[in-house]
Amino acid sequence: MHRAPQSGGGSGIGQAVAQRLAKEGAAIAVVDLNESAANETVQMLSCDQSGQKHMAFVADISSSENVEKLMSQIQSCFSRPPCISVNSAGITRDEFLLRLTEEAFDTVLKVNLKGTFLITQAVARALVASGTSQGSIINLGSIVGKVGNLGQINYAASKAGVEALTKTAAKELARYGIRCNSVLPGFINTPMTQKVPQKVLDKVAGMIPLGRLGDPSDVADVCAFLASDDSSYITGASIEVTGGLYL
Template sequence: MAEMIDRRVAVVTGSTRGIGRAIAHELAAAGMNVVVNSSSERSLPAAEEVAAALTQEFGVETLPVAANVAVEAEANALIDAAMEAFGRVDVLVNNAGITRDGLAARMSDEDFDAVIDINLKGTFHCCRAAAKPMMKQRWGRIINMSSVVGVYGNAGQINYAASKAGVIGMTKTIAKELAKRNVTANAVAPGFIATDMTDALSDSQKEAITSRIGCGRLGEPADIANLVRFLASDEASYITGQVICVDGGMSL
């Protein structure tokens, strides 16, 4: 138990694959105990697999937890589980997110609400729950996943853009509220990253996207995870309320 208490503890939502899994990997590599989150009991085996792999590779303690962060009680239970297992929550990475794309004039309320509930409201639920132990221990790092779409907008993604723009406003606000308690809050805004979402694009779509990116390639999940690892560190103690785009120069 002493070893667990000595290590910092990171909760990473939506961490069974893609960017979230890469973030969990980087934070474990940094020596943190990691709570790996899946969205439901059905996907819990994937969280258990990731957690076991991190423990085997890095020797850290891990905890797989199923929780739909859009539901207040489940988001609270996620943070409570981390506190019960490790006695602390030092880093919260709000990565869980979904898309339901469509033109604004044709979008249903159901598709709009589903994206807002997970991407924005879920981030709020977890921030609120984690802020309490972080303030008490007077140290914490909150890192919220936004998107360049939340900064610049994107046709066909009014719900996603609204949710990610909301995350930016939320991040800046909580940064102001918690700064005096040595808790920072920052937003990471990825561009096009090679994940399951971009795998579904056609070759011509990928070429069109790549042509707009200064670096000439899609990003990798590790490009996001590397920044998160820094923002979660002591070295980033004077950075708060910021939105950092990781897009290969696409937005220049």
């Protein structure tokens, strides 16, 4: 296992993925807009005694300038381009359709969809330029991108876009040995969902066939599988990690 940049690695699912991949011996580039969160993740990883070098990088993945700079920083710190990339950075700005502002729509699309595009493109370009014949790009979509959700028009549209973008990238990049897959979580217990009122979370948990909200490690396990050679014949897939919600 080699270099694995984690966008959104400062919190929730991204942090759990970073921990899981580091345990398997990967050197992790923890990328986040939030500097202290990224540093905190690197500190956690550094306790794992694997001897790997993990580093924090501050970047806004929705800015092409930031992503370009980020990729050259990662390549110069780790000497090679990342062969695993997990794009977990994402935001919500929930509001019902009748009240949603154009600004809230654009902001969510810019981070979730354009940000995923920029990171996917930058990693793919670096891998192709390096002549490698192996890579795994994993993008975090959401089950909401498939089934919709009240008050999440912008988020649902962005995540449907992430799934479509990932499938298309999979087709284009297969010839270079680069696999692209998306993971579609349901309700996972992270700072993102901690904003949801407890009453709603309890109701959702009651609707989940497996009887509980997901843990970030449930998603990290699937990302680790998609990063590994165990999934070497899987590309363009969207794997739902929902405990059976919305079957």
